[in-house]
Amino acid sequence: MRTWALATSPDGMGIPPERFWELTWREFDALHTVYIRKLERWALERADFKNAHFTSKDAPPWTIDEILGRVDRRKRIQQHGIDQMAVRRENLRLAQIKPGAPPPDNLPEWAKQFAPRQ
Secondary structure, rough: OOEEEEEEOOOOOOHHHHHHHOOHHHHHHHHHHHHHHHHHHHHHHHHHHHHHHHHOOOOOOOOHHHOOOOOOHEEEEEEHHHHHHHHHHHHHHHOOOOOOOOOOOOOOOOOOOOOOOO
16 A cells, blocks of 8 residues: 555656556666655755755765654764763873873784884
8 A cells, every 4th residue: 555655646756646556666666766866866966955955064964764753863963972971081091191101901803913022
């Protein structure tokens, strides 16, 4: 039922009902792919416009999936804030390392080869 509604709706693919029933699944899939690509191109233009004119420097850029409602932007903004805080914390920790100081205890094994010899 949803496939028929998407295919025949003027807000969807706009295929006349008679033509829809004549399509094979392969033909419908090809037309659906073209429809989705067109929709994603539109969403990309909207995301670009929002990013250029309405996004603050502290917010993550808009994505196609957010414009199309596939993902929750509020959750993404929240995660972006958490990620930014983790980056600030790590930068603060790195800024406290002094030349010639012994490597930190939590230094990964692969990085120990680059640490200065004691």
